[in-house]
Amino acid sequence: MSILKTLKFTKIDAGTVQVVDEMTVVPLVGENRGDLADPFSLKFERTSNYGSMVYTNTDNEKASIVPSNFMVRGPGAQDHAMTGSGIVFAKKTVTFNNACCIESSQGGYLSEKNNEYDILPIELRKRLLPIDMRNGKSFNKLWPDIEIWLRGLGVGNAAHLRYFYDNPSIKQSLEEFSAEFEPVSDQIGAVILFQDRIVGIEIMPSVSHWDAYWKLLIRGCYGAELLRLKRLKRIKPAQLQMPKFPEVVVDPDKLTAEVEKFTNGIRQDIINKLDLIKINKAKSMGIQKDLETVLIETETGGGGDLITQKDKPIYLSLVV
Amino acid sequence: MSGELGIIDSGILQFAPKGAYYETKDEQYKAVKKMWLNLFHYDRTLFGLLMVLNGTGFAKGAMTHILLSNPPDIYKEEKYGVGKLPAELDGLPAEFENQIIRYSLYKENPPRALKNLLMLTGSEGHEKVNNSRTRKLILEYIFNRDNKSLEYLAVNYKGKLQKLIKHALGKQDLRKLLGGNDYIFRKFVGRYNKDAFLVVCHIFNCYDLAEKRIYFSMLDNYNNLKKASEIGDVDKFRKYMKTLPIRTVMGMRNLYKVPIKKSELYEKTQLSNKDKIQMQEASKRSGAKVEVDYNKQDIYNLFKFLYFNIQNKKEDDLDKILKAIEKVQEKLPKINIGKCVVVMDASHSMMGSDERPMHPFLTGLSIISTLDNIEQVIYVGGETNDFYDNFVLPIPMNGTDLWRGLVKAVGTGSDNIVVISDGYENSVKGMFKHVYDHFKKSGYNFKLTHINPVFSATSSNGTGRRLTDDSKPLPVSDYKYLETEVIFSKLIEDKDMVKKLLIKKYQNLLQ
Numbered sequence: 085m086s087i088l089k090t091l092k093f094t095k096i097d098a099g100t101v102q103v104v105d106e107m108t109v110v111p112l113v114g115e116n117r118g119d120l121a122d123p124f125s126l127k128f129e130r131t132s133n134y135g136s137m138v139y140t141n142t143d144n145e146k147a148s149i150v151p152s153n154f155m156v157r158g159p160g161a162q163d164h165a166m167t168g169s170g171i172v173f174a175k176k177t178v179t180f181n182n183a184c185c186i187e188s189s190q191g192g193y194l195s196e197k198n199n200e201y202d203i204l205p206i207e208l209r210k211r212l213l214p215i216d217m218r219n220g221k222s223f224n225k226l227w228p229d230i231e232i233w234l235r236g237l238g239v240g241n242a243a244h245l246r247y248f249y250d251n252p253s254i255k256q257s258l259e260e261f262s263a264e265f266e267p268v269s270d271q272i273g274a275v276i277l278f279q280d281r282i283v284g285i286e287i288m289p290s291v292s293h294w295d296a297y298w299k300l301l302i303r304g305c306y307g308a309e310l311l312r313l314k315r316l317k318r319i320k321p322a323q324l325q326m327p328k329f330p331e332v333v334v335d336p337d338k339l340t341a342e343v344e345k346f347t348n349g350i351r352q353d354i355i356n357k358l359d360l361i362k363i364n365k366a367k368s369m370g371i372q373k374d375l376e377t378v379l380i381e382t383e384t385g386g387g388g389d390l391i392t393q394k395d396k397p398i399y400l401s402l403v404v
Numbered sequence: 405m406s407g408e409l410g411i412i413d414s415g416i417l418q419f420a421p422k423g424a425y426y427e428t429k430d431e432q433y434k435a436v437k438k439m440w441l442n443l444f445h446y447d448r449t450l451f452g453l454l455m456v457l458n459g460t461g462f463a464k465g466a467m468t469h470i471l472l473s474n475p476p477d478i479y480k481e482e483k484y485g486v487g488k489l490p491a492e493l494d495g496l497p498a499e500f501e502n503q504i505i506r507y508s509l510y511k512e513n514p515p516r517a518l519k520n521l522l523m524l525t526g527s528e529g530h531e532k533v534n535n536s537r538t539r540k541l542i543l544e545y546i547f548n549r550d551n552k553s554l555e556y557l558a559v560n561y562k563g564k565l566q567k568l569i570k571h572a573l574g575k576q577d578l579r580k581l582l583g584g585n586d587y588i589f590r591k592f593v594g595r596y597n598k599d600a601f602l603v604v605c606h607i608f609n610c611y612d613l614a615e616k617r618i619y620f621s622m623l624d625n626y627n628n629l630k631k632a633s634e635i636g637d638v639d640k641f642r643k644y645m646k647t648l649p650i651r652t653v654m655g656m657r658n659l660y661k662v663p664i665k666k667s668e669l670y671e672k673t674q675l676s677n678k679d680k681i682q683m684q685e686a687s688k689r690s691g692a693k694v695e696v697d698y699n700k701q702d703i704y705n706l707f708k709f710l711y712f713n714i715q716n717k718k719e720d721d722l723d724k725i726l727k728a729i730e731k732v733q734e735k736l737p738k739i740n741i742g743k744c745v746v747v748m749d750a751s752h753s754m755m756g757s758d759e760r761p762m763h764p765f766l767t768g769l770s771i772i773s774t775l776d777n778i779e780q781v782i783y784v785g786g787e788t789n790d791f792y793d794n795f796v797l798p799i800p801m802n803g804t805d806l807w808r809g810l811v812k813a814v815g816t817g818s819d820n821i822v823v824i825s826d827g828y829e830n831s832v833k834g835m836f837k838h839v840y841d842h843f844k845k846s847g848y849n850f851k852l853t854h855i856n857p858v859f860s861a862t863s864s865n866g867t868g869r870r871l872t873d874d875s876k877p878l879p880v881s882d883y884k885y886l887e888t889e890v891i892f893s894k895l896i897e898d899k900d901m902v903k904k905l906l907i908k909k910y911q912n913l914l915q
Binding site for chain 2 (some may be wrong): 099101103265268336
C-alpha cells in the first residue's frame with residue numbers, strides 16, 4: 085500500500101471489501117496509534133463569530149483531534165464547517181477562526197445543543213485545499229462553491245448546504261446508504277472508491293475514533309457526494325459483476341474458495357491502485373508540542389491533512 | 405367486503421411507534437395506517453379475526469380504535485340486509501367484535517391497556533371517539549374487578565383513569581356522580597363494583613365526599629402518606645410507604661422533599677418484578693439491595709440483560725441470568741417448522757437503532773429459542789466475547805458476508821435453511837443471491853426462509869432487503885410474532901384458508 089508506506093503508516097492491513105452498488109469500502113485495520121484523548125472528550129461548544137468554531141477538550145491529559153472538514157448544522161443558526169483538521173490540547177478550549185459558514189443567508193450562532201454533525205462532501209473538501217482557502221479568515225469563502233455544488237439538484241439556488249442534507253428524500257437515501265456499510269473489528273480507517281476509482285483514504289488514530297466518525301464520513305462526505313453525482317447523472321448506476329462459478333463447483337468448500345478468490349481479487353486490485361496515488365507536495369501547517377499537521381497535495385489535485393505525533397503518522401484524511 | 409385486498413403484511417400487528425435503523429417512526433406509521441384501513445375496508449371480519457394473533461399493544465390499540473370508530477350496525481341495511489352484521493355472515497356471533505376487542509385489551513398489562521383506551525380520548529395521534537361501545541369498554545375495564553385490583557389501579561394510574569372516566573361520562577354525568585347521584589353511580593359504576601364510589605372519589609381528589617362503605621387499605625394508606633408528606637412527618641411516611649408502589653412513594657417523596665433516602669424506598673416499598681428490573685441500576689446506585697427473580701422474565705429481556713451486563717462488564721448477576729435463560733428457553737412454547745439449520749446474521753447493522761439498541765440481534769436470539777428442531781446455528785460476522793468464565797457470546801460486529809453462512813448451511817445437508825438477517829449484505833452485495841442461485845441450478849434442493857428481525861413498513865414489500873428472488877422476507881420484530889408472520893405469509897396466497905384457520909383459533913380462545 086505504497087501511499088501509506090510513503091506517509092510512513094505501518095502495521096495497517098486491508099480487511100474484507102464491502103461493495104454496495106457504485107461504492108466500495110475497504111476497511112483498514114490495525115493497532116491504535118498515537119497517544120490521544122478518547123474522541124468523546126472533544127466537545128463542539130459554539131460559534132463565537134461568523135467563521136469561528138469553538139471546541140473544548142475535556143480530557144485531563146491528552147490532546148484531541150477535530151476531524152478534517154467537520155461540519156455542524158444547528159437549529160436557527162448559521163451552519164459551519166472546519167477548513168481542515170484541528171488540535172485541542174487537554175483541558176483547553178480553542179477557537180478556530182478560519183472556519184467557514186455554509187449557509188449564505190442565515191443568521192445566528194450555533195450552540196452545543198441539538199446539532200447534526202457530518203463531514204463536508206468530497207468536492208467541497210477539495211475546494212478548501214488551497215492555502216488561501218484553508219487559512220483565510222473570510223467566513224463566506226465557500227459560498228460560491230456550495231452554490232455550484234448544489235446546482236442541478238433541485239434543492240434551491242442559494243448556497244445553503246443544509247438544503248441538501250435536510251431534503252427528505254435525500255436524507256432518507258443517505259441514511260439507507262450509510263446503513264449499507266458496517267465497521268469491522270480493529271478498523272481504524274478505510275479506502276473508499278466510486279466504481280473503480282479511489283476517492284478517499286481515511287485513517288483515524290484509534291478504533292474508538294473510527295467508531296465515532298465513520299458514519300459521518302460514509303454518510304455526510306462520501307455518501308453525499310455519490311448521491312449528488314447519481315442525481316446529476318454524472319455516474320452511471322452500476323452493480324458488481326458477479327463471478328461465473330465453474331459448473332462443476334458444487335462442493336460448498338470449493339465454492340467458498342471461489343468467492344474468496346473473487347473478493348480477494350477486488351481487494352488486491354484496490355491495493356494496487358493505491359500505488360498510483362502520488363504525493364505532489366507536503367506542507368507543514370504548524371507544530372504544536374509533539375503534534376504536527378501536514379497538508380498533503382496529490383498529483384491529481386486531491387489532498388488533505390496528515391497529523392503526526394512524535395514524527396509518527398496517526399491521522400490521515402485524504403480526498404483523491 | 406369491498407375492493408381489492410392490496411398490500412398487506414404482518415406489520416399491521418407488529419407496529420410499535422419506534423424507528424428502525426433505516427426508517428423513521430412517522431414513515432412506518434403512515435405505511436401501516438394505510439394497511440390497517442385497507443384491510444378494514446376490504447374485510448372487517450378478517451380485520452377483527454387477525455386481532456387474535458400476537459401483536460404489539462400499540463397495533464392492537466389502533467385496530468381497536470378503528471373498529472370502535474366505525475359502528476358495525478351501518479352494514480346491516482346498507483350492504484347485508486336487515487339483521488345481519490358482517491361477522492354473522494361468516495357464522496360468527498353478533499358479539500364477535502366486542503369479544504375480540506375485550507380479548508385484546510385484557511391481554512395487555514394495565515399501563516398499555518390504559519394507553520389503548522386513552523387512544524379513544526384522542527391520545528397518540530388518534531381522533532376522539534365516544535359512543536356506547538367505547539363508554540362500556542372503558543368503564544367495564546376500570547371497574548369490573550375486585551376491590552384490591554381496583555385500588556391498585558387507582559393508586560398507580562390516577563391521572564389516566566381521571567381522563568378516561570371524564571371522557572366516558574361527560575362533564576354532566578361526572579358532576580352528578582361525584583355529587584352522590586345514586587342512579588348515575590349504579591348505571592355507570594356500581595353495576596361493575598358496588599364499592600367503587602370511594603375509588604371514584606380518590607381518582608377525582610374528592611376524598612371527603614366518600615363514605616367508607618368498605619375499607620380500601622391502599623387508598624387509605626395513600627391518603628395518610630400524602631398527609632405525612634405535607635407535614636414532613638418522616639416516621640409516618642415510613643409507616644405508610646410500605647404498602648404502596650415505588651412510583652407513587654417516589655413521586656410523593658420528590659414533590660414534598662421528604663428527607664428519606666432513595667435506597668430505603670427501593671428496599672421497603674412495593675416493587676413488582678418488572679419494577680425491580682427497570683429500576684435495577686437506579687436502586688444499585690442508591691445502595692439498596694434489591695433481588696430480581698430472573699426466572700420470571702421474558703426470554704428477550706433475559707438476552708437484553710445478558711448483553712447489557714456483558715457490555716458494561718458487570719459480572720454479579722451473569723450466572724443467574726444464564727441459568728434463567730436456560731430455564732425459560734425450556735418452557736417456551738415452541739414453533740415447529742421442521743428440522744432446520746439457522747444462519748444468524750451477527751454483523752454490525754444487527755445492532756439496531758439508538759432507540760432500540762441491539763433489538764434485531766436480541767430478537768434473532770429469541771426466535772432461535774422458540775424454534776423447535778434446530779440442528780445447527782451458524783453465526784455470520786460478529787465478534788466473540790469470552791470475558792466471563794469462558795462463556796463465548798457473539799456480539800454484532802463486522803460486515804455481512806451472509807453467503808458464507810449459506811454455504812456452510814448447505815454443507816450440512818439440511819433441506820430447510822432459516823436465515824435471520826436484516827438483509828443488508830455488503831461483502832459483497834448480491835453474493836448471497838448469486839451463491840443461492842448457483843446451488844439451485846446445481847440441483848441442491850432446500851427450502852430457504854428469510855426472517856427479518858427489523859420491523860420495517862417496507863421490509864416485506866420492498867426489494868432492498870430481499871436476499872433472493874424467491875424468498876420473501878418475513879418481518880418478525882418480536883419473537884412472539886413468529887406464528888403471526890407464518891400465518892400472514894399465507895394470507896395473500898389463500899385468504900379463505902387463513903380466515904377459516906383464524907375462526908378456529910378464535911373459537912378455541914373465546915367461545
